[in-house]
Amino acid sequence: MVRIEKILPILAWGKAYDRAVMTSDLVAAMIVTIMLIPQSLAYAMLADLPPEVGLYASILPLVAYAVFGTSRALAVGPVAVVSLMTASAIGQIAEQGTADYLTAATVLALLSGAMLVLMGVFRLGFLANFLSHPVISGFITASGLLIAASQLKHILGVPVKGDTLPDILGGLLSNIGNVNPITLAIGGGAIAFLYFARSRLKGLLTGSGLNSRLSDILTKTAPILTVAITILIAATFDLGSRGVMLVGAIPQGLPVPALPTFSLDLVAALAGPVLLISAIGFVESVSVAQTLASKRRQRIVPDQELIGLGAANIASAISSGFPVTGGFARSVVNFDAGAETPAAGIFTAIGIALAALYLTPLLASLPQATLAATIIVAVLSLVDFKAIRSVFGYSKADFAAMAATILVTLLLGVEPGILSGVLLSLALHLYRTSRPHxxxxxxxxxxxxxxxxxxxxxxxxxxxxxxxxxxxxxxxxxxxxxxxxxxxxxxxxxxxxxxxxxxxxxxxxxxxxxxxxxxxxxxxxxxxxxxxxxxxxxxxxxxxxxxxxxxxxxxxxxxxxxxxxxxxxxxxxxxxxxx
CATH class of the missing domain: 3.30.750.24 (STAS domain)
Structure with a gap:
């Protein structure tokens, strides 16, 4: 029985599950669901996928992780960096908006899931250690800047193509005369409000007499409030006819679970991106899980986390989703809201499924600028200039690897960026250890x-x-x-x-x-x-x-x-x- 519980951690925490724990999990699930609906739509847009795909990727993966994962608070789903890497990977082999593009995304999730499960079975979690912290930090910082820059086209209402910072900035400058002022007003207003909510709203609410937890909950609902207000404005004033890009009709319902069809050529084309996405996703996920577990004196099992994360990606693939991992923001919200077990993820999945069944008609008038604002405010928290200064002062060699990762990611793209950082880290390690003290x-x-x-x-x-x-x-x-x-x-x-x-x-x-x-x-x-x-x-x-x-x-x-x-x-x- 103990052996089975190691493979299926749900059997371990499920034995002690009671009404009090379920109440805590339900409260956390409601808060995370409210947060996750706009995030899921936004990250699907970041991956250049239809918005409903973001919802699909936030349902079965949560259930799969609850069965196989060992963290009590980790919330899996689409995240900014992996969404950007997904767009970069499949954008090279399929045309955006086509059926082949969506197929490539689901196959990418399937292959990533299979790789993670195999790594877990063979206890290969240590391979992620080849990604040094400065390289990961530099990559995430560069990705945050790149993601924010890529969303400016939706804030300005202009068409821009490109996966690198020079291409994006060049496209924005060449279209500066075509900015849609209404779109800019919506996007700029949404950014201002979301930034205010993130930095000041909780303090104002607690200062007015609300308790800290209620203030925190209200602060976390800021994105859904932004979505509701901008939908109302767009529908009332028919902004779609005035050049404001809207999300448009979203299919109502849930996908029929099925494995995606694919060819060996597609698998070969995705092999490199699968390795990078799996490694980055695992490192990000296990870091969040370990941080939250330590606060409650709990422990996670990294090799079992590989299996849990792999199962989540396979579940995403069979439900027409794209690669997922444990997200920092939603996991912290889940933890702070009082989630006691992974059952909170199952309840969240039910909430997202109900949204996909009944709320999608209301999202047709949602301005794309609102989702872009949600992404920009979320990813700018990933940009850590303090870490860059700290690494520079501590180790010039590690700073070189970090700086190379940042520059190559911004100038050449996400895959060359992370590869250059890893290779430079290994080269510097070999150099340092070749001349031992x-x-x-x-x-x-x-x-x-x-x-x-x-x-x-x-x-x-x-x-x-x-x-x-x-x-x-x-x-x-x-x-x-x-x-x-x-x-x-x-x-x-x-x-x-x-x-x-x-x-x-x-x-x-x-x-x-x-x-x-x-x-x-x-x-x-x-x-x-x-x-x-x-x-x-x-x-x-x-x-x-x-x-x-x-x-x-x-x-x-x-x-x-x-x-x-x-x-x-x-x-x-x-x-x-x-x-």
Missing amino acids: MAVVGLVPGTEHFRNIERHKVITDPSILSIRVDESLYFANSRYLEDRIAALVADHPKVRHVILMCPAVNAIDASALESLEEINHRLNDAGITFHLSEIKGPVMDRLKRSDFLQQLTGSVYLCQYEAMVALRGKGQAPIYHSA
């Missing part, structure tokens, strides 16, 4: 501790050269290790013993082992004995599987102090170093 160390007087002679007041023995290496040893730094030890030995002509201190060495690969053998051989030829100290257990286990320890001219010591006591030269005057 190595220090000559000495004994801190009155202790058994050894520290860098250039940083601390220490004592050394002229016949002993103690070298600490602060990195695992592998093919990229093995030659550097040889050269560095050779240079240090040349600078210390009285040395008779070299001790390689390895407290930070977590692994030694075959290339590094050959280098250690070569170092041992060269030192022996020079009349110098080679020793090791503070070797970690797993590393020692691997060394024992080779014949290196039998060839070693010296000994392996448990600690550096033990080595120093055993090898200390008689009659040698100690050397005092003052950093």
